Amino acid sequence: MSKVRPRSSPRLVVGQDCHGRWIVRDRLGLSGGWFVDRAEAIRYAMFETGGAPRAVLLAPGVVESDVSLDDNDKRRARSPNAA
Secondary structure, three states: OOOOOOOOOOOEEEEEOOOOOEEEEEOOOOOEEEEOOHHHHHHHHHHHHOOOOOOEEEEEEEOOOOOOOOHHHHHHHHOOOOO
């Protein structure tokens, strides 16, 4: 029976982008998303990692996404009531 070694670095990073939006992203910028608040971002990250120890990093600084928002996404991000 082999033991599964924990990853030495976090799989997902949780933080705020330069506009104050909460974001979760993986190290390569291939998965993640924007969230309404910190709690939802952490909840998503913990679910995606199965609650694995040290799999989620709460970033102390600005976290940037590698994905550009289109105009509709930008409007929704600025206005929480936008559809």
